Amino acid sequence: MVTAPVSRWFAQASEDFLSLGAIPPGIPRVDIKRNALDPVTFAVLGGALFSICQEMDITLRNTSLSPIINIGKDFSCAIFTSDAQLVAQACNCPGHVGSMHYAVLSCISSFGFENLNEGDVYMLNDPYQGGTHLPDITLITPVFYKNELVMFAGNRAHHSDVGGSCPGSFPLSESIFEEGIRIPPVKHYDRGSKVPSVMSMLLANVRTPEEVEGDIEAQLAANRAGARGLVRLMDKYGRDVVLCAILEYMDHSERAFRTSLNIPEGSYTAEDWMDGDGNTEGPRKIRANVVVKGSDVFVDFTGTEAQARGPINSIFPTTASMVVAALLALTDPTIMPNHGFYRPIHVKAPSGTLVNPIFPAPAVGFPDVCNRIVEVIMEALTPVIPDRVIASTSGTTTNCFFGGTNPTSGQPYVWYNINSQGGWGGRSDADGWHNVCFIEANGWDIPVETIEYRYPWRVLAYKLRDDDSGAGKFRGGKGNYLALTPIGHDVQFAINGDRAVTLPYGLFGGKPGANGKCTIYHKDGRIERVAPKMLKADHLVVHQGDVLVIEAPCGGGYGNPLERNVDSVRDDVLDGMVSLESARHDYGVVFSDGGRVVDFAATSELRAQMFNAYELRSGELHDINRKSYTLDDDNVGH
């Protein structure tokens, strides 16, 4: 039996709305005796399936070797039905998980379902064949029960390097061929025995073979744990009961989504921009039209800019997974995401655009596009669910990659820095967080002591930015300020960030957050502002003695700063989160006694004046405040 290659699906989504819950034709479905389940067994199995994923997660995290995986947690674990429907996922990266079933599909279609054997493990990373971007290597293991393929266990992890034109495999590429080794669906294990040539070939093409080999070993262990868990479950409850529960469980998530969607019917549209594509500067538009019909949601990206020459393209699966993430975030995040949950969600993404690029467009920079997709959907829905949306978050992971040779060990290394995260936008009920990755990913930061133990670098500062930005009734969170210097060697450096020109917007009178920056303070005193108009660069060299400073964008504010509780403003000033000037100009709070005590009289007077001023242009209070600004010189080089 043959099923169409996944690319066929991406093309379909271009023509018309594709229900993300749809199952491609041609995949045999295991036959299940549907018998009614009592709510209890159902609840029990639900928990069990989730904890199987968690066990995969722990195994992968604890046994892997590169910090991006074992601390940054840039990986995902999930289990799937035999026809490639998501059953459950661990708490990992939405960007990975929502898209991983396409990897399963791709394995099925390229090998043919009947050729999948017990003991096989499949590997792939090609975005155009079920992957996301090349650094994410996916391992899929078919799970057999009593000689029958009943499910799949899969995980996907971001490797420290997969070759390509710069260390960390995050180049400002113009085609996917520059981004590293592409792995179509191949067998890593064939009926229980390892396929040596595939591995040796992969390792010959990456800069960090030791890490990659160990991390793939860990990925294997995770899938093994998943398969073990599923078999155990079926031993205990019986194949049919488990498989039934899974189907029930999808219906359950679908029901849960439909009941808690609770967005008025209508059509809502928004646009936002990426700062350049890494290849050329200038904004790149992402446009989303969200239509809510009953409890179905239709997201249409028509009007989004053509695919970029640079690497900021998000292939359809990652685009789809971010639509899922956005809607989950805006309805009830406690719903267990699975394929049933996808059913009410329909996506249309024209081929050849940023959100559904065509081979061989470069794709390594997709994460920031993903973040922007979520924001665009939130922006569109802002008027109707003002308390559920939040102001703009940095919207970038400000990925930095360092490649060099450790002067003491003589070993080449690649360090993927993920500590430079931005601030989150203010919310209807709370300030935004500082230095947290936006929704596309979710990992720990790498402790300074771990960085210095593993890499020949010294960290000079790992703290919050001190810019005044994102003022609001609820403040935007602060971006991170990271200062580094290489020890005893020169380093190849690439950065892939955003929000360098377009500002993280504020909502309902909240002020926008500060832009992202990257600066090299050369030892000769020269100050080099890296890619000030798009924050994307590669093949830079940081020399011994230079200091590199990365400042991640800050979140936008939510609500009129003048409505911010005065005590909070005082605490902010005490804590150095808000300067005295900003307290006065943005929040209308006046201090006496050198900034220790609030002068309430003066404050209420000032606030009254400022309010009136606001009233005059009250429009501003009620819509998105995206005061995008052009870079002025005094902005360069601090």
Next chain:
Amino acid sequence: MQTDSTELTLLHNRLTSICREMGVAMMKTAYSPVFNEGFDFVCSLFDREGRMIAQAEYNPSMLGAAIYTVEWMLNEIGVKCFRAGDVWVHNDPYRGGCHLPEHMLLKPVFQKDELFGFAATIGHIAEIGGKAVGALAGDATEIYQEGLRLPPVKLMDRGEHVMDIWKILMTNHRTPKLTWGDLHAMLGSLHIGEARLIELLEARGLSRTLDETKELMQRAEAWMRREIEAIPDGEYRFEDWMENDGITDEPHRIQVAVSVRGGEIIADFTGTDPQTRGPINATYAVTAAATYNAVFHLTDPQVPRNAGCYRPIKIIAPPGTMVNVQHPAPEIGGNSETHCRIIGVVMGALVQAVPERAAAADGATGCNFLFGGIQPDTGEFYANYHFENVGWGAAANHDGNDAQCAPLAISRNVPVEVFETRYPILVRSLRLLTDSGGAGLFRGGLGTERILEIRAPEMTVSALFDRMRIPPWGLQGGSTGGTTSISIRRASDSEFRLFTDVFHTVSPSKFSNIIVRHGDLIRIVSSGGGGYGDPFHRPAGKVLDDVLDRYVSAQQARNLYGVVLHESEGTLSFDEAPSRRTASDRSAASVNLKT
């Protein structure tokens, strides 16, 4: 043992013709021009201990390296692991290979169940992924940027395709169809080699053949030693420069001390500059191949080309230098550019011992020009690895050949008509470049000028040239040959300008991934050969002919040859400039090897 030498000669010829047949099969079935027109491949046979027993006269640079590649593969794989019907593929420069595009396919040959040896081919796969279309990125800084790297892996397992490996190759090369075609051409030729070899073994018997091939190698070795003994003992030094590495615009020195001791030659490259950040580094195999190459040019071409003839030649190349690069430095230009230069310095050293065999420097660059893009109609990638012919150096007794493939290879150029049918390019002109041959008693060969017009909305081009500033040296008062150049005339411009001016590349001769557009013209000039002897001693009649044939311009005839031409009634005649008489006084001054 005693073997009848006619028998041996027959065996040698038979083995060699098997290799030739393999080559013909490859040429006829391959897809990409660099194979079927460019001949950028080799075919050879090895015994079961990995010693080369025969080869055909294809790309010599690969031939030299092949002995190292095979040795490595046998060590890594283990000779016991070969099964009939297996084919292994390998291209890793850091595992005994020459450079990434050159893929070796190795097939074990069994008679009954006993392993006799191997049929091997190396082919230059035009597109292997990596940073730049066509792989030869002039500004690569690590091997990871240069294309898909293959440690020895099985392409065929007992006659079955290893699909996973094929899939990975097909996904990582920009032009998978060509890769597929070329690899199958190589498989085909291996099949023929295997079949013929088995026939031969059936006829002669395996162990006898093994003995005889050993004898052949001994004879080849003995012969080569005699050749070397004919060269006066001594140590001869020479050095030359690569003008830049594509990353920083400064020259890098290659130095050699060749010592001839009786029947042995030792080429010691100690003193050569450290390996560069850019891609002009040579692996040990490349350096060795180039050295053999040089020696073969100065010895009797009749010496049978098998493992034996390499034995008397030893190479010392310090690790970490340009001539023995260490992982993970880039190396892709090492086999196209540096290779020529290494041949040059070794010859430059040796000819001091045998002036009568000396020739001035040849163009010594591949003028590698890479271009590719997406076919508007099919949406598929096309990519081409294009190289130019160069002028050869004049020798003690004849002019240098014009427009001939640099000595590292013996490739043919790709006919314009083939070129234009395959790529959205129009060749505006291809001609010999007047005055590009170094002046001398014997004139250096001429380089060429080719002008290409881009006929696609856009195209990605890369270049890996050398000899753009440092011209090929002349000998005995002969002057230097013409330099290379690559320049562009944008559709909007009126004149040709260097890529450094138009695209701000670091190096004018080495760069990658430049986007050119419809209507742009690209001008590629290849270098000419150096001259031999004082130009003033060149018979004026010959100079006149050269002028008539436009090999030499009237000005150069006057300025360099001291021959003044004037026209009367449509015919040319000449005077000898007064200075010609005092030429001998000056000749010492222009014994000019390098700038």
Next chain:
Amino acid sequence: MASNSRYIVGIDIGGTFTDVIALDIETGHALSAKTPTTPGRFVAGVTNSIKALGISLHQVGQIIHGSTTCTNALIERKHAKTGFIGTKGFSDEFDIQRMIRRWSKTSWSAIYDLHQKKPPPFVCRHLRRELDERVAYPGVVVKELDLDEVRCKVKELIEAGASSLAVCLLWSTVNSTHERRVKALIDSEFKDVYVSISSEVAPVVREYERMVTTAVNASLMPVMTDYLATVEDELNAMGFRGSLLLMQSHGGVAAPKVLKERPILTLRGGPVAGVVATNNLGKSLGKKRLISCDIGGTSCDTAIILDHAIPLTDETEVDYYPVKIPTADIRCIGAGGGSIAYVDAGGALRVGPESAGASPGPACYGSGTQPTLTDANLVLGRLSADQFCGGQIKLDIDAARSSLESLSRQLGCDVTTAAEGIVRVAVANMAESIRLQTIDRGHDPRDFSLVGFGGGGPLHASLLAEASSIPEVIIPLQPGVFSTVGMVVAELGYHSQTGCLQPLASVNPNTLESRFREMEVAGAAMLRASSAKRGDIRFSRSAAMRYTLQEWEIQVGIDIGCIDHHGVEKIKAAFHAAHRARYGFAREDKPVEFVTLYVDSSVPRPPVRHEPPVQGDGDPAGAQKGTRAVYIDGRIGFVDVSIYDRVRLEAEDVIDGPCVIEELTSTTFVQKGWQVTVDAMGNLIVRSLD
């Protein structure tokens, strides 16, 4: 021991009840009682409960208790105002909190939840100061410490109102000189502030966790000091001449003077007692594989005990604040008598983690309205309305029923089915928790015995065992106050750790040996401070290890006497084995490294003698006190089962399930298909019949 101090008293102060036990070390007889907690007035609680026991304070030689003072102070943020001093450029890590989002209602919703609340920084920004000093790995001083700077930063903090100071400098784990000099300065010049330095409190790599642990300890020092001061004074005032000891998180007890410096060691002092008690029971029964299961009002605490050792972890958190000290590895889930049942948006039945707590409490307590696990058990007849807590609380069964009605409507079933559903879901959650600790760590639950105690343990133990395929359940004597037994039997102990980030290959065996020795000396000093005799002290060594490049460690026991080169090889082998056991594979050919070294110093207690119950004839009839309609399962429904009075049961008595056994502090429900035997010590041994 003089007879005027024959009792060791253990006191466990819970939210609603204070449990107390007095062990007569001459007879081995144990008295126990449950009295209402007297919030904030510990000594009153002690005296009340000792009265309840009918003994007098001067007969008491030792009072041991698991204080929740620090835990509560932390949860209610009622600890001291604490200032922090760190290396320049890094103190904002208090706000960054390791970056990851994990503060949502459920673990899986954390990645999507836009409105989850990140906890505030443990030390707020205006109480943090930075020193322009720097040490780099492996201990090189890059920038010297400037004591004048220290002086003025400390002044600033004190002026800002800090009464405790925490000092955590980068890489103090490999070179602690700077930290120690800062402490020396503060001790000599600012006598009235408390100070903790990370190299003493938690010398483990990874700065954020170390920063917080140190700050938490500092913030608790005044709390603990004041608390102990009052307690000691008042006890003395009342003529108490014995010694006061407190439980520590890892299950040992320690004297006040140790804990004033390290209050953080008491954080898990409450729950750990039950594990100690279980371990002690295991020793006396000679059972090497036990699961302790303490089900109270709000939570179910489970722990795995192998080979008579209390399992430890150093990945503990209190309110998301990491506490990097070795702590009993107790898995706590929100499933207890008070856990609230509800139907989620998708129509699925859920129980917990929210709890009705002590107030309003379960619907059947009278004030609450939401259905809880206790209500379900009452409706199913497994609890008696008037025997709850020895009759101290009357349960209102109608309230319970009506609370279940709306739920059953949503589920489309009758009240009984809903009630049974609640119990099964709760039990399933508990079973899941046990599975994660057993099967997923390579232990087969069929090799284990489940020890059920706490108010709800005996009620659910046999159901839980069934759900987790555990063949045997043990209900100890006085299960309701079982934890206090843990206190009276807990060993005097101290747990020391030290960072040792170093590849195993480059470790010099002698250095390693001497580092362990140093820790043993330190441990011994601590124990002597708690009045231990040198000779009685036992040491056990272990190390947190990993493969080079890994980030997460496995703790490996080191039991090889003096470490030589050969010993190092053994350690390596032990690590490979542990890794294989946990993750299913090992990398024998890859380098291994140490991260942290541990030494556990302890003083074994003289064994506790038990007073055996009356030898019986196997017939429990004498203990039967009637019958009641109890719900068995969906198939059988309600049947009349016998109710027994536990105190009247005799050794060797055998009872077939289903049955209910009631006693002062708890109720045991034995499911159909299970059989109870009373063993020689009076424990109920419940075994599955199939």
